[in-house]
Amino acid sequence: MSHSTNNTTHPLLKGxxxxxxxxxxxxxxxxxxVAVAGAGKTRALVHRIAYLVKERAVDPARVxxxxxxxxxxxxxxxxxxxxLGRTRAxxxxxxxxxxxxxxxxxxxxxxxxxxxxxxxxxxxxxxxxYKGMKWKxxxxxxxxxxxxxCKAEGARPDDPKAKAIAEAYQKxxxxxxxxxxKMLEAYHRAEEIRLARQQYDFDDxxxxxxxxxxxxxxxxxxxxxxxxxxxxxxxxxxNWCQLMMxxxxxxxxxxxxLVGDPxxxxxxxxxxxxxFLLDFEAEWQAKVVKMxxxxxxxxxxxxxxxxxxxxxxPNTKIEMSMICERPLEGDVSTTLYHDLDEEGEQVTxxxxxxxxxxxxxxxxxxxxxxxxxxxxPEEALLGARVPYRIVGGANFYGRKEVKDLLAYLRLAxxxxxxxxxxxxxxxxxxxxxxxxxEKVKYAARAWASSRPKGTPLDWxxxxxxxxxxxxxxxRQQQSAEKWAAMIERMAAAxxxxxxxxxxxxxxxxxxxxxKEQAMDNPDPARPVVLLEELILETGYTDWLxxxxxxxxxxxxxxxxxxxxxxxxxxxxxxxELLDYIEQIAEEAxxxxxxxxxxxxxxxxxxxxxxxxxxxxxxxxxxxxxxxPHHRCEDVEEERRIFYVAATRARDALHISHVSEAAVGDKxxxxxxxxxxxxxxxx
Numbered sequence: 001m002s003h004s005t006n007n008t009t010h011p012l013l014k015g016x017x018x019x020x021x022x023x024x025x026x027x028x029x030x031x032x033x034v035a036v037a038g039a040g041k042t043r044a045l046v047h048r049i050a051y052l053v054k055e056r057a058v059d060p061a062r063v064x065x066x067x068x069x070x071x072x073x074x075x076x077x078x079x080x081x082x083x084l085g086r087t088r089a090x091x092x093x094x095x096x097x098x099x100x101x102x103x104x105x106x107x108x109x110x111x112x113x114x115x116x117x118x119x120x121x122x123x124x125x126x127x128x129x130y131k132g133m134k135w136k137x138x139x140x141x142x143x144x145x146x147x148x149x150c151k152a153e154g155a156r157p158d159d160p161k162a163k164a165i166a167e168a169y170q171k172x173x174x175x176x177x178x179x180x181x182k183m184l185e186a187y188h189r190a191e192e193i194r195l196a197r198q199q200y201d202f203d204d205x206x207x208x209x210x211x212x213x214x215x216x217x218x219x220x221x222x223x224x225x226x227x228x229x230x231x232x233x234x235x236x237x238x239n240w241c242q243l244m245m246x247x248x249x250x251x252x253x254x255x256x257x258l259v260g261d262p263x264x265x266x267x268x269x270x271x272x273x274x275x276f277l278l279d280f281e282a283e284w285q286a287k288v289v290k291m292x293x294x295x296x297x298x299x300x301x302x303x304x305x306x307x308x309x310x311x312x313x314p315n316t317k318i319e320m321s322m323i324c325e326r327p328l329e330g331d332v333s334t335t336l337y338h339d340l341d342e343e344g345e346q347v348t349x350x351x352x353x354x355x356x357x358x359x360x361x362x363x364x365x366x367x368x369x370x371x372x373x374x375x376x377p378e379e380a381l382l383g384a385r386v387p388y389r390i391v392g393g394a395n396f397y398g399r400k401e402v403k404d405l406l407a408y409l410r411l412a413x414x415x416x417x418x419x420x421x422x423x424x425x426x427x428x429x430x431x432x433x434x435x436x437x438e439k440v441k442y443a444a445r446a447w448a449s450s451r452p453k454g455t456p457l458d459w460x461x462x463x464x465x466x467x468x469x470x471x472x473x474x475r476q477q478q479s480a481e482k483w484a485a486m487i488e489r490m491a492a493a494x495x496x497x498x499x500x501x502x503x504x505x506x507x508x509x510x511x512x513x514x515k516e517q518a519m520d521n522p523d524p525a526r527p528v529v530l531l532e533e534l535i536l537e538t539g540y541t542d543w544l545x546x547x548x549x550x551x552x553x554x555x556x557x558x559x560x561x562x563x564x565x566x567x568x569x570x571x572x573x574x575x576e577l578l579d580y581i582e583q584i585a586e587e588a589x590x591x592x593x594x595x596x597x598x599x600x601x602x603x604x605x606x607x608x609x610x611x612x613x614x615x616x617x618x619x620x621x622x623x624x625x626x627x628p629h630h631r632c633e634d635v636e637e638e639r640r641i642f643y644v645a646a647t648r649a650r651d652a653l654h655i656s657h658v659s660e661a662a663v664g665d666k667x668x669x670x671x672x673x674x675x676x677x678x679x680x681x682x
Contacts, residue, residue, distance in 0.1 A: 012051050012083065019291045020044040024051050026257075030250075030286035032277070033259040036322045037305075037647035038296025038613070041259050045233055046076055048257070050083040052229060062226065063089040064249065066097060066242075067233040072611065076233070090227070094242045095202055098209035105212060105219055115201040120144065120194060127189035135186070139177050139546040142169070143186050145269070146178070150187060151203040152239040152271030154210060157188040172633055206241040213248045224249045234611075235260030239271030256284065263309055263317050266607060266641050268634065274316050294322040294647075296613055298330015301653050304679040305646040308639060311678050316636050322647075331652040334681040336672070339658050340621070341570075344376030347618050347656065348384050351601060354616065361387060361601045365614035367645050369627045371399075372559035374603050375567055377620060381601065382587045388601040392608035395588040397581050401544055401557045402564050406581065408534055409527065412490035413574045414456035418444060421459060428543035430479040439466040460484035460491075486537060493524045494574050527568040527577045535561065566662040606645045617649035622657045624671040642675040655681060 013021060023033055023044040035041035049065060052058040067073050073092045080087045090097075102109050121144050128138040146169050155162035162184060169178040194200070200208065213220040230250040232238065235258040238246075250256035262274035281288050294302055302324045309317060337343040351364055366377050366388075375396040381388045396402060404427040407420035416424075421444075422437050443465040444457055463484045467477045524530075535541055541558050571577040591600065602614065621627075628638035646653055657672045676682045 010055070012047050012054065016044070016047065017293055019289055019293065020047070022289050023291070024048045026287065026289075027052075027056060028255055030254055030280075030284040031257040032280050032284075032286045032288045033257065033291060034277070034288065034318050034320060035259060035261055035291040036294055036320065037261070037264065037644070038294040038322075039291040040293075040295055041291060042072075042076065042079070042233065044291070045231055045257075045259055046079040046083065049080055049087075049089055049229075049231065053084060053087075053089075058228060059088075060084070061088040061090070062228040063231070064097075064227040064229065065089060065091045065231040065233065066094050066246065067091075068093060068237055069611075072233065094238075094245060095205055098205045098245065101209045101212065101219075101223060102205065105216075109200075112198045112200055114205075115199050118201075119199070120147075120190070120201050123190040123193040123197070123199075124186060126193050127186050132189055133182070133185060135182060137176070137546075138182075138186065139173075141546065142173060142178060143183060143190075146183055147187050147190065148203050149269075149271060151207045152241055154207060154240050154244065157184055157191060162187065206239075206245070210241045210244045210248070214244065220248055221252075224252050228253055229255045229257070231257040231259070233259050236262055236265040236274065236277055237267050237270075237272050237610075238276060240273075240276075241271075243276050254284070256286075258286075263312075263640055264610070264644055266610065266637060266644055268637055278316075278318065290318070290320050292320050292323045293325045295325045296650050297322075297324065297647060298326060298328040298651055299324040300332045301330040301646060301649050304332050304653070304681055305643050308643045308646065308675055308679045312639055313636050328651065330649070331654075332681065333652075333654050334622075334676060335654065335656045337656055337658050339660055339662075340373075340376040340566075341380075343620055343656050343658055344378075344380035347377055347620060347654075348380035348386060350618070350654070351381070351386055352384055355386070359616065360599055362599045363615040364618070365602045365604065365609065365612070365616070365648060366618045366620060367604060367606050367609050367648065368619070368621050369606060369629065369641065370556060370559055370621075371605055372396075372556065372563040373621045373626070375563050377603060377618075378588075379567075379584065381603075382584055386601060387591050387598070388603055389591060389598070391602055391604035391612075393605075395584075395592075396560070396563070397584055398588065399557075399560050401560050405531060405534065405540070405561065405564060406578070408487070408490065409530065409574050410578060411459045412487050412530075413494050413578060414491070415578065416457065416459055421463075425463070425480075425483060428538055428540055429547070430483060431473075431476055432479060432483075436466065436472065436476060436480075439469050439472070442466070443469070460488045486534075490530055490534070493530060497525055497573070525573065527571050527574045528565060530574065531565050531568055535565070569662060606641050606648075609648050610644060613648050613650055615649075615651045617645070617653050619645045619653065619655045622655050622673045622676060623661075624673050627673050627675065639675060639678075642673070642679075646679070 013024060016024060020040060020043065023031070024047045026048070033041060033044065035044075045065070049060075049063055052063060053060045065076060067076065070093060077087065077091050080089060080091065121140055124140055124143050124147070126132060128135040128140070128143070146166065150157075150162045150165055153161060153165065155165060163180065166178070166180040166183045169183060170180050172178070213223065227249060230246055232246050237260070246256060246258075258277060258280055260277050262277045265272050265274045280286055297305070302322045306321045335346075337346060347366065354364065355361065368374060371393055374390065378388070378396050393399075397406070404423055407416065407424040410416040410420045411424055418441050421440060425437065425440070426432050440463055443462045447462050447465065448455070448457060461484075463480050466472070467480050541561055544557050544561065568577055571580065604612075627642055628635050632638050655676065657676070658670050660667050661670050672682060
């Protein structure tokens, strides 16, 4: 291999700062690159690969670079091709590498079913139901998350590490929801079912590949011998399996490079830990390069972000403050609004003013801590005809739990469809499966054909008709009758109409006392009352949190339900609410149809904003109990989330919080996030 001189006029070295130069020109041995937000770390990583190929005569096919997302891998590939013209370097995601290893070493996996739709939860359900453990109150979502965490940390059910993880879950969630030995038994049984079904998901893909490399030295040596350099981007997001994959492949040559920032570790629920980066220097005797120069943000934004981290536990970070490299102060503001709806309306007005001044919609990002917080800005933007897109999720009224509850209202109000019936009748689970739903659809067609055209479908009666069909079990009949009676009660309340003159307890002109007085005398026809009674009678939120979908620090389905209830207070009748939502849905669909690259305002959670940036950022809902979240187990991670939000802004950062919000049947005061004070913004 040839040796290169320290010639900064070299095309691959031009324009690089001293730290980037140090990274690019590093040749052999382990390297830790700690790079703050906006430091140009990807540029340094890609230029290092190009420099290895052009100046160190390294065969590009012997360079492995891994990252977390396909978009990130695509960007790295495109940049490298721009520097080299073409490349044979292996650049991709951890999962693509794991799959390549497994299929090469275990060809029988070709016939296995790759589960990319979260069907593992059905293995868990079968493991805990009456055919298995008979664990009646099992929290399916919690168990699925527990298993995922075990796999991320390389722990099979009988591994002491799995028991330690189970004990941590029990401590966090209580012995009733997360008893240690039941969690471990559920994991063991679910794995037996999964293997019998020849099914594996993305967690299994990583875990199985790492286990294979760790237990079969011939396999490990063979794959390690393919590469002379291993480079890992976004290393603060890696879990134990991903860390081990890199280490096992780099162990022999030790030309291992990690690039990341422990201050941006916000995926600990997936198994990421700041210590993986913090410990790397000592464990590998690695050279450390600190890239502290920020080329993205104005100096005022950087100052606020730095102050946010000043009070962080020093054991969870590497001492380093961002240095501003832009000749721009930047605009940072903090605004207090009365409630979430006023916040959404005023932020939208500010966005309209920016657009009128010639700012492009794509230059604006609206960030929030939880998905449920998107509702108010979404409605305000739609009302103002400002086109937007949501990154990493559905619009608020398109989320499953919201659509479930609205389906009940639609069926009771008279505009329900067979799709609404299918959605509502088994949410929560009532043993009324797909075959029963088909019987109901058949009964609906028969019912409609015997009535004048345009007659609203009487769903309770149609369900009762379906029960008269042979082979409907007694338990199903009982469950269906209970459901039909509930829909009838709701329909009767809607038909009788409003019983009071209250138009909206959230009318801005009302005082807090007037709002609470109106809520103390609920009108049975009001959508807020119907929704609250529906949720209580069906146990919907308990079922949701226990049995449905993935919960994460950014997406809490129960929060979405509570936000729907809160939003429904503005409407006097169910018809008004449903009319409004149909209009919202139509306009949201039009925005979505404009495509990914359309010139739109972006709405997204802070987690999904990772790796993105905008000239202007509005960070809404910066309140205590939201950030840090009231259920958080690690306040330092919440601080890192705030830091990530602030550093998405290039030119202007506008943070807002509210003084009150509706929680259940009360209006409660809200305090600002303590991170605002830490950042010097209050």
